[in-house]
Amino acid sequence: DTGVSQDPRHKITKRGQNVTFRCDPISEHNRLYWYRQTLGQGPEFLTYFQNEAQLEKSRLLSDRFSAERPKGSFSTLEIQRTEQGDSAMYLCASSLVSASVRFFGPGTRLTVL
Amino acid sequence: DQQVKQNSPSLSVQEGRISILNCDYTNSMFDYFLWYKKYPAEGPTFLISISSIKDKNEDGRFTVFLNKSAKHLSLHIVPSQPGDSAVYFCAASEPGGGADGLTFGKGTHLIIQP
Numbered sequence: 001d002t003g004v005s006q007d008p009r010h011k012i013t014k015r016g017q018n019v020t021f022r023c024d025p026i027s028e029h030n031r032l033y034w035y036r037q038t039l040g041q042g043p044e045f046l047t048y049f050q051n052e053a054q055l056e057k058s059r060l061l062s063d064r065f066s067a068e069r070p071k072g073s074f075s076t077l078e079i080q081r082t083e084q085g086d087s088a089m090y091l092c093a094s095s096l097v098s099a100s101v102r103f104f105g106p107g108t109r110l111t112v113l
Numbered sequence: 114d115q116q117v118k119q120n121s122p123s124l125s126v127q128e129g130r131i132s133i134l135n136c137d138y139t140n141s142m143f144d145y146f147l148w149y150k151k152y153p154a155e156g157p158t159f160l161i162s163i164s165s166i167k168d169k170n171e172d173g174r175f176t177v178f179l180n181k182s183a184k185h186l187s188l189h190i191v192p193s194q195p196g197d198s199a200v201y202f203c204a205a206s207e208p209g210g211g212a213d214g215l216t217f218g219k220g221t222h223l224i225i226q227p
Contacts, residue, residue, distance in 0.1 A: 004156070006156075033214050035214075040122075040219060040220075041219055041220075042117075042202050042204070042217030042218050042219050042220055043157065043202070043215075043217050044217070045214040045215065045216075048214055056214075091156050091157070093156075100145045100147065100162070100206050100215075101147065101159050101162060102159075102214070102215060103159060104149075104156035104157045104158070104159075105156050106154075106155055106156045107154075107155070107156045109154075
């Protein structure tokens with residue numbers, strides 16, 4: 001399978017704990033995006049990388065959130081001191097620089113108790 | 114302020130008939146529009162797209178129509194099949210992809226009745 005993969009698929013954590021998610025994009029894609037989706041909403045943009053450079057961050061990305069893509073391949077999204085409002089589906093997508101079509105992974109569903 | 118609006122949260126269509134999903138946008142800078150389909154517990158899957166220089170794009174059973182003057186696009190599925198039951202998201206981007214990536218609507222849940 002050469003699509004976008006995400007790990008874990010589900011994460012349940014207690015409020016105040018830190019969590020980290022991983023995304024492996026399609027191998028030849030140099031852009032990688034993180035989105036968040038809550039119930040009844042469409043995906044909301046969080047941040048994106050071109051190769052290893054983080055080029056844009058949404059105002060939704062509070063200082064408790066940090067994303068990295070150290071070697072321009074996989075990416076991690078860390079949430080520190082989780083809050084119940086962080087409960088959502090976290091989606092990763094990738095694309096070629098020149099393309100507007102993003103290909104999404106299956107998502108990581110986070111539940112903060 | 115929602116820049117991409119899907120005003121119908123759900124739509125029920127009989128199998129074999131045409132499904133028409135609508136989307137309105139407010140940002141005149143959008144120049145590329147996409148439809149994604151999402152099953153429960155899966156990520157969105159790209160379905161079809163259209164550039165603002167066109168008014169129609171067709172791919173098999175799926176056709177997207179763009180009316181720039183009305184800032185409106187629609188997705189037609191004909192004939193509708195049971196496997197088409199899913200949530201459909203309309204999305205738009207500005208030239209070069211835009212700093213915010215894609216802007217999505219809230220989705221329309223399409224239910225195909227046997």
